Amino acid sequence: MEKINLNQGWKLHDSPLYWQKEKLEAVRAFQDGWLTCDVPADVRMPLIGNGVIQDPVTADHCLESEWVEKRAWWFFKEFELSGLSGKTLELVFEALDTKSDIFINGQYAGSHRSVHYPFVYPAGHMLREGRNEIAVRVSTGLEDVTDEQLSQLNWAVCREDDNGGKYRSDYRRAFVRRPQYTVGWDWGPRVVTCGIVGDVYLLSCGKAVIRDVEAKTRLHGDTAGLTVTAEVESLPMVSTQTCDIQVTISYEGECCAASVLKDQLLTSGMNYFCLDMEIEHPRLWWPNGYGEQPLYRISVEMILDDSSKEYREITYGIRSLKLDTSPMGGEKRKFQFYVNDVPVFCKGGDWIPNDSIYARVTDRKIEKLLEEAVNANFNMLRIWGGGLYEREGFYQLCDRKGILVWQDFMFACATYPDHLEWFRREVQKELDYQTRRLRSHACMALFCGSNENHWLFNSQDNPRWQVAFTREQPLGLYISNVLAKKVIHANCPDIPYWNSSPYGGKLPNDDSCGDVHRWHNGFMSQDMEERIEPVLYDEVRSRFVSEYGCIGPCCVESICEYMGTDKVERSGRAWEMHCNVFERDSVYAGIRKHYIDQPERLGMEEYALYGGMFQALVLGYSLEAMRARMDCFGALFWMYNDTWGETGWTVIDYYLRRKISYYAVKRALAPIRLVMRRENDELVIWGLNDTNAAAQAEGELGYVSFDGRVRKLKPVIFKLEAASRKCVLRERLPKEDYRKGSIMFLASGGPEESVYLRIGDIRTLEYDKNSIEVLQTKQTGHYTHVTVTSRGYVHGAYVKGGYSCSDNYFDILPGEIKEILVENQEKHALHFGQVR
Template sequence: MQSYTLKNWSYRQAGTDTWKPARKDLETTEIHPDLFANGEIVDPFVDDNEKSLQWIGEKDWEYKASFDVTDKTASNHLLIFEGLDTFADVFLNGHKILSTESMFVQYQKQVKQYVQLDGPNELRIVFRAALLVARELEKKTFKAKGFNGESSRMQIRKAQYHYGWDWGPLFMTCGPYRPVRFVSYNSRIEDMYAKVSVAKDSASVDFQVSLDVTGPSVLELSVKSPDGHEVHHSKQDAVSGDNSIRFSLQNPQLWFPFSHGTPHLYDFTVSLKSQQGLETVTKRIGLRKVELVQEPFKDQPGTSFYFKVNDVPVYSSGSNWIPAHSFQTCLTKRDYEEWLQLMVDGNQNMIRVWGGGYYEQEVFYTECDRLGILVWQDFMFACGQYPAYPEYIKLVSDEVETQLKRLRNYCSLVLFAGNNEDYQVAEQVGLEWDKSDTSGHYEHTNFPARTLYEGVFPKLVSKFYPEVPYHPGSPWGGQDTADATIGDIHQWNVWHGSQEKYQDWYKLGGRFVSEFGMEALPSRKTYEACITDKSELYPQSYLVDFHNRSDGFERRLALYVIENIKVEGLDFDSWIYATQLMQAECLGYAYRCWRREWRGDGRRYSGGAIVWQINDCWPVASWAIVDHFKRPKLAYYSVRRESRPVGVGMYRNESKDPDPVLDIPDQEGAPFDYRPVHLAVDIWGVNSSLKDVKGTLKVDAYNVSTGERVGGLDDQSVVLKANQTSEFVKNMKISNKIPVVVYSRVVDEEGGIVASAGDWPQPLKYLKFPDRKVEIVVEKDQVVLTVNKPVKGVELSLESDLFIDDNGFDLFPGDSKVVKIKGLKSTDSVKVHYYQKQ
């Protein structure tokens, strides 16, 4: 048997004569990186070079590679195209063998009659300009409505963000972006699928193997437990087509998300023995049961929306994931490992693969399995009105079948969602539809894509991966997509929409918030990497603005910064810090408020918060909490702190006495309402572990200006109950005459801090911080900080990009803050900045 992945591609513009080498030794590639590698274009990410490179997407391009046949006795010669972007005509030794229309479908072609056994075989692929094809298709169908990119994008099955988005550039690239494999064989393992059913103390496995065999053959399966012991071994005669091996495991080691247990994986090794030889394939598979719980409440409207894994309720704290590069083939295995490790290091147990990119590479899901990260997987439809004519439905059905078969052995997958915001688009353009119609056939309505989301997709999921729940869209539920009591919501009334104050996140939550966010600038280092003219490195420059794609970002970013943060100056570094501190405060509020609503059995009022977004596809100011070069913003750390397994939460309540003259209970927000404000703080604990945590609650109140302790509470013993919120203090009164910060922490028997939090007067811009002294001691792999008075937003910065395990934190008198920085030397320079540093 021969299995060879083609590499060392060459390319040329269609209609020209000269072939040029693509990037060396790569199995996958795309036209923009190849042109840049050969010096034919400027760096697409630098300055405003994007504007001058649009011609590339309007041209046809060709790729070629060669291979030899080493197994000349094989009866089958097969070419497998795991992903061609997008419209391609494929020629083998001059013979046209295939035409493709989707970058999401895997194509296979038996090519025995075209293969040369002696001498090299040439594979040539002509990629037609998808932009031009889409525009022609749109003329024949209809001009759709949508957010982001031009309307023709919805006519074709290509990554939608290639058309540009409100965080990404417009690069209509093409190429063999997934591997092309040549396989010669007589007998072959085509596919395998471990269909797992988990009961209380056992797991049943229906292991299905698809084979193409010639002559007598034996199928053998060996299963090893996570600790390396063989727990199953079987042999049986192999037949072409489907083969099934059923067995049970007692007291299995189940796969859990890292936040609730260990992500155990079993090794399934399949061997096919035939007269022609032996083929062996091993897959690492986790045994788990996943449920999406949507149950009515007794005391609140609507239904829950949260996940159970192996009967354990899981609060989902995580991030949305967009493609991590405008050109996917520029990403390495290490890139994926580092990105997903950032998720784990950030205490984020769920990642949502957004529907405007692509179904991710194998390494992405493999790492999520290994690390224990839950995956919410959108199908690749985003922010638009998609067609549903018969040929389109067939093409999309092939896509979904391809991806379900490819992904169904990954245990990290816990949800498939039909689309991203397509129902919202339908609402905003005024479409009306009968929600009581559950026929699954809506081709002739004004919302034909419902046929996909409510008819085709759920049937395919049920057929190919029924262990994973299906959700028609995101957001979806209730009478409309804004219904916060049913399903999931995208809460964009902070930043977009009505631009609410972020201190009011508690009013804006839902059963599951699958999108919300706030913008901030990336680090100066990131700008220096993408802007060549250093005189442009100031907040309002053309090139700084060019690297921000959000509509109206100048007004919105200024609104939230000026409303909340005292800006120390409009120099670049001060503005970067101000936007990052504001973003960190904003997102911290959201996680803190919503996680409080994880209240235990029958009262899981909020099942999760998934921030928009963890990453960027190029150097840009966006909602990402980690920038394109994997440099965390301060918000990454605020999310990390609020998502800790054990934490403390606080919220400041404000109230006023009824008006004695007008007899009005409350005139909140009315101008010239000078009634005294009464302030009180709630304090609670959160615990996502499966064991109760005991400790002592300590609460101190400080005058922000003077640093003097002005109150607090007596120490009290507390229990943070397992996997829920525990309320500790209700309406602790604090002064309204002076600015008071409340510092709470839970300590263990030895006095070590288990969890802590500070609640500051709002807005922060009114506070004054005179006479602050932050002492720092740099040691190997860590720094130790102390402070004489309460300090807000301490930022550490280094010359090198070492990972800092906490940043943007608050400091209080009497505590030593230890920050781990692996690789730090005691002689390294560590800069310290903090809010309103004098």
């Protein structure tokens, strides 16, 4: 099988929206107004490149290009072909956004109405030797949705006053299989995408082709049993042929197992060959922090009776995975993942598309984000259901980096018309394609039916969105409750499935069962104190928190970049649009509670600093609190990455700069961590060890004054078993002045960090500003090793200048010695600041 790439050299023109496919020749006749582009391309990309529009992620320019969705867009590509004799040709568009008509050499080839699975067409009868042309008409698909259709869904779709704000949202999205977020969300503008947004190529095939290779693992003792299934399509329509099939499993170039099927009969159409193989002493795949991620190569070679060959290869991680939902007593049930029979506390964030114009997201951007996730000690990402199934390279990188993937199906915050047969057919094709594509990835931990559909539309939390679900009109729940389960059972029964997020219990979002989204008793509470008080997260009683969050600003450099000016005022339409819809002055309130009065008067540098520290405080504290709950088995915060720049949920901003909160999350998710809390009059310490090796936390524990003069310490050693979480100390809290000092654990070496018990808000603590003393600096390649200390307590010590560091915006306890690594290729002198 040969792939002929058709990504380069396309022409683009627009037309009135009512011009349908019969207008192909009229568009081709245009003399002026043509743009050129390569694909993947959203139509805005060449429009930006040619100065027709400004980038919609900057300032409020998204409003200036809304006209784009009110036009039809026509792509044309000419190319040469030769040597077609005896070949079967297929035209593949990996992704089209969204309503599309495809033409080959002027002939209509077909239509497509979903971005979530490819358009594949047997094109040999339309192609010819020499010059060929492909044309595609694309529109958003929203134009076909009527009010009459929306009334079938009771208009139950997140709308302006619910989720999007003044410039966002669109009821019609529920009828269109497009990325739902593109009509606008609380964290992103309305930029309704349109274009050829995936690769385009021809597949030139001989007499047979290997369509798919699937692998399944059975672990028993020190042996891995693998079943490898090769799906082979024999292309002659009425004749049989024969072949040999050889499967080889290798690791780092060394063959571990091989098997051959000789003289196999191929009948017309699909054929399936299953081979059972064993690997002694397999190298097991582990999530990040628990071990390594060895990947085997499984290669399938087919030799046909005419001596032609076909070859297909996949990488594969050997591991077992299960989701335990067994009873815990009363109404409580577990929601706990096990990998290779080891319990895993799932920690990480929710993943959204990386740009309002997602077609321009580079492979390097995705790789950088996953590198940063690993660096922040993530072992899971949840792919949110209002965006996109990510490209293949994303899942391959998750395999390599040990990031488990909770994969939502692409339905979010809406009722959906699954009572209509055409819609069910579209969704079935989508789910079948995606589950087959992803099922052999080691990273795949769970498929999930939707984001918030069960909760929002049958929940006491949202009484005005109450809708009546019936078997005749399930309003989207047939997809999650029936169709998705049938597809999973047929394609990948070993991968756990969950109906929605959140889901479980008598009503979705029940603490006793399944996963929860902690919003109404968190940052979306009507009570401002609940939005900004981290201590409330000690009250979490959920089995698995898959969404919750806190809002904070980006650094000043990013703020200036997305506002499009160096002189930014925190007012006006553009500033409002780049502040999350749910911000609602919460950042000011958080600064006021934890740091200083009158935050509205702060300059931009101070706003970014104090606002970032507020977000860091809430996220860091809350993640520790949930990890320290022995009956909580996962914590994923909303959200990890950004689709444009804003004062918002993320810890990595749109420009891939770390926010202050990134470092707090990294510390809170450290594989080995002590968490210290006050419970009534008791001091309680939990020991967390998210590794497969036993460890111990050794140091001194006791009361230390913030000026370092009072030190009532005793030596302690806390032994931490592998892959464990437990209470390692519970004792009466001594009577001390906790405004002027605290209980501190000063680590004496090893992987654990020094920690202290914070009683009260930061601004209520009584301590003087203490100087940061640099004990040593040493340059190694591009990195500067810096060792610092302070005689007294320092809050929020940071390296000035926006450097990427192993740790930053950290506290220094009195007398603590701390070493950090600073990426400093230019070998600049480093200077420290602190928050007070």
